[in-house]
Amino acid sequence: MNETPVCRVAFIGSECYPFIKTGGLGDVMYALPRALIKQNCDVRVILPYYSCIPQKYREQTTDLGHFSMYLCQDGREFYVGVKQLDLDGVTYYFIDNEDFFSWGNPYTDLVQDIPKYCFFSKASLAVLNYLNWNPDIIHCHDWQAGLVPVYQKTLFSDTKIRHAKTIVTIHNLRFQGIYGAPHIQYWSGLPASVIYDYANLRHGERDANMFKGGLAYCDSITTVSNTYAEEIQTPFYGENLDSHLRYHSAKLSGIVNGIDVDIWNSSTDGLLAATYNADDVLEKKPINKRALQERLGLEQDDGKFLIGIVSRLTDQKGLDLINAIMPELMGGNIQIAVLGTGDPRYEDSFRYYEQAYKGSVCAYIQYNEELAHQMYAGCDALLIPSLFEPCGLTQLIAMRYGTVPIVRETGGLKDTVRPYDETINEGNGFTFDRYEAGLLLDAIRRANWLYENDHERWNQMILRDMYKDVSWENSAKQYLDLYQALRG
Ligand code: ADP
Ligand code: GLC
Numbered sequence: 269m270n271e272t273p274v275c276r277v278a279f280i281g282s283e284c285y286p287f288i289k290t291g292g293l294g295d296v297m298y299a300l301p302r303a304l305i306k307q308n309c310d311v312r313v314i315l316p317y318y319s320c321i322p323q324k325y326r327e328q329t330t331d332l333g334h335f336s337m338y339l340c341q342d343g344r345e346f347y348v349g350v351k352q353l354d355l356d357g358v359t360y361y362f363i364d365n366e367d368f369f370s371w372g373n374p375y376t377d378l379v380q381d382i383p384k385y386c387f388f389s390k391a392s393l394a395v396l397n398y399l400n401w402n403p404d405i406i407h408c409h410d411w412q413a414g415l416v417p418v419y420q421k422t423l424f425s426d427t428k429i430r431h432a433k434t435i436v437t438i439h440n441l442r443f444q445g446i447y448g449a450p451h452i453q454y455w456s457g458l459p460a461s462v463i464y465d466y467a468n469l470r471h472g473e474r475d476a477n478m479f480k481g482g483l484a485y486c487d488s489i490t491t492v493s494n495t496y497a498e499e500i501q502t503p504f505y506g507e508n509l510d511s512h513l514r515y516h517s518a519k520l521s522g523i524v525n526g527i528d529v530d531i532w533n534s535s536t537d538g539l540l541a542a543t544y545n546a547d548d549v550l551e552k553k554p555i556n557k558r559a560l561q562e563r564l565g566l567e568q569d570d571g572k573f574l575i576g577i578v579s580r581l582t583d584q585k586g587l588d589l590i591n592a593i594m595p596e597l598m599g600g601n602i603q604i605a606v607l608g609t610g611d612p613r614y615e616d617s618f619r620y621y622e623q624a625y626k627g628s629v630c631a632y633i634q635y636n637e638e639l640a641h642q643m644y645a646g647c648d649a650l651l652i653p654s655l656f657e658p659c660g661l662t663q664l665i666a667m668r669y670g671t672v673p674i675v676r677e678t679g680g681l682k683d684t685v686r687p688y689d690e691t692i693n694e695g696n697g698f699t700f701d702r703y704e705a706g707l708l709l710d711a712i713r714r715a716n717w718l719y720e721n722d723h724e725r726w727n728q729m730i731l732r733d734m735y736k737d738v739s740w741e742n743s744a745k746q747y748l749d750l751y752q753a754l755r756g
Contacts, residue, residue: 273310275751276402277301278432280314280392280416281409282385284360287321288374290635291580292525292661293410293439296492299528300747301358303740307748312401314392316384317351317362319370329353329362337394339387341454348391350398361399363391381412382447385478386455389415396429405751407435411445414482415456418469421485422462433754436482438491440658441500441507442584445478452476471508480512487754489513489520490747492659493680497522505656523747524683525659526740527668532644534669534734539641546734549670550727553645560646563639564630566603572628573716574603576647576671578640578662581610581618581633586653586676591617592705593712598625602716605630607643644669649715653700653708657681663697667733672726673697674711684738688718693725696733 283289284297301311317329329351336345349364363369368384375381389408393416396403406429408416417434424430449470453463456478463469463476468484471477483489491497499505501514513520530536535545541559544552554570561568579585591614597604598621606618606629618631632639644650650666652675659680663673667685675681677699688695698715700707719726 274308275404275748275755276310276312277304277405277407277751278312278314278392278396278403279407279409280389280413282316282374282388282412284313284315287315287325287360288318290373290375292659295527295661296439296525297409299526299531299740300744302356302528303526303744304747305357306741307744309748309751312359312361312403314361314363314395316369316374316388317349317364318372318374320373321362325353332361333398334364335394335398337391339390339455339457341457346387346391348394350395361395363388363395365391378445378447382445382452382478383455385412385445386415386452386457389413390419390423390456392416393419393424393427393429396432397424397427402428403432404755405435406432407437408482408486409437410439411443411479411482414445414479415458416482417485417487418458418462418481422458433488433751434486435488435490435750435754436486438479438483438489438496438500438658440584441479441491441505441509442656444480444507444509446471446475448474449476452478477509480509483509483512483516487519488750489516490523490750491520492522493524493683494522495682496656496658496679499656499679521750523743523750524680525661525664526743527661527664527738529668529739532665532668534645537641537645539638540645541642544645544670546670546731549730549734553670553730556642556646557648560605560642561603563642564605564632565627566605566630567627572601572603573649573719574605574647575649575651575674575712576643576666577604577606577608577651578643579606579608579610579652581608581614583611584655584657586655586703586708587614587617589653589703589705589708590651593709594621594629596709597712598628600716601720602712603628603630605632605643605647607632607634607636607639609633609635644671647671648719649674649698651712652676652681654678654681655703660684664738667696667736668738670730670734672715672729672733674715675699676703676708677701688714688729690725693728694732696729696736
């Protein structure tokens with residue numbers, strides 16, 4: 269970075285790879301700051317100092333000091349420790365507090381998470397005031413950082429941090445931090461006029477909504493694809509905030525995610541049985557496929573059509589559609605490999621199918637980074653039939669690894685996977701529109717048909733996918749344009 273950065277940006281969020289990651293938010297909090305640094309931004313990331321952060325990173329932090337902060341309505345004070353870690357040019361500030369961050373992985377339940385993220389949001393601003401660094405932009409991610417803009421424009425309105433512009437990025441509108449208004453009022457210490465105002469936090473008769481408040485108070489709202497930016501303004505996708513978002517639509521826009529192309533690089537990926545690039549993918553992918561079949565206890569057969577699922581196992585991900593068609597899928601040349609954890613009903617149904625179709629189905633019910641890499645490299649196709657998908661990163665990783673995505677046309681899946689068009693032999697994957705099991709089955713059958721019957725076209729699709737630009741470069745430029753427009 270040059271001496272004078274073009275913009276100073278504080279990222280605030282609840283997870284960030286490699287310290288703590290439960291899904292795509294962790295990837296974005298890692299990769300976007302790096303991409304912005306390449307655009308000469310000074311980006312610093314504020315995170316909770318969870319006790320589940322691996323020891324090797326905890327040991328690398330240095331103490332910057334500590335202070336006490338009022339939080340609750342009754343004036344209770346809490347310890348705020350500030351730690352710093354510099355990793356590959358990005359500065360991370362960790363907020364230390366044993367009461368809030370010593371359990372959970374990192375989330376528990378709302379009874380504990382509401383106080384935790386009230387504390388985190390307020391302490392983030394207090395830390396920015398404490399540091400000798402003034403951001404132009406405070407970029408908040410998801411509901412856990414939702415109260416930051418609210419605090420900034422109320423309890424912090426006469427402190428130095430008031431000059432910064434705030435952005436809230438919606439990674440997933442499903443989670444909003446909704447709880448009884450008195451509970452949120454108590455823990456946040458925010459005035460009743462803010463909590464009980466329908467234009468701000470008030471939600472229904474009894475509740476308050478932390479994300480809703482952030483969306484109202486921030487200077488700009490982004491979400492992680494253009495299609496999701498449109499979708500969330502409709503009742504079906506709006507999670508009861510569609511009218512609030514329509515009201516704020518002038519400050520809402522979509523910027524599609526990318527992936528870190530150094531971490532996700534099949535030519536250097538040390539976790540693979542054989543590394544490869546677009547020149548030798550057709551020779552090397554089968555080596556990865558066989559190694560994966562062996563590791564997962566699937567029949568080792570090059571001719572099988574191996575479909576992977578790498579996912580949180582929640583209803584968001586369209587798993588009901590998969591369950592509905594499993595018996596019809598099985599029996600031919602299809603193999604299914606699932607890597608995921610989540611809702612026990614999905615975990616159990618995949619375990620059941622593994623037993624019922626031994627050698628053709630594997631349910632690997634774990635969170636496992638290493639196996640995820642091997643799945644992206646070894647599978648022929650990756651299945652993502654989501655009910656909704658703000659962006660989705662797994663289809664981007666799959667394409668970069670020459671694995672053909674089969675997706676529902678929603679959110680970022682629609683914006684990033686161009687449907688295969690056999691009349692012109694173009695496209696990146698197989699898609700379907702309405703949330704119907706029959707349409708998913710049809711998309712899988714179309715993919716399977718091409719895989720079996722037209723190797724040339726299938727292989728051309730693999731190459732198109734590998735050459736597709738899924739990096740952060742373009743999107744980081746769009747964020748920078750937004751930062752500069754806000755700063756004026
Ligand atoms: P979401 O954020 O909704 O979970 P994304 O597609 O944006 O979905 O991101 C998911 C990220 O989490 C990807 O990096 C994916 O590889 C990773 N992931 C999901 N489940 C697992 C798992 N069981 N093991 C390892 N990585 C996983
Ligand atoms: C959320 C969304 C996912 C998105 C990720 C990163 O977890 O579910 O679609 O890719 O955030 O923005």
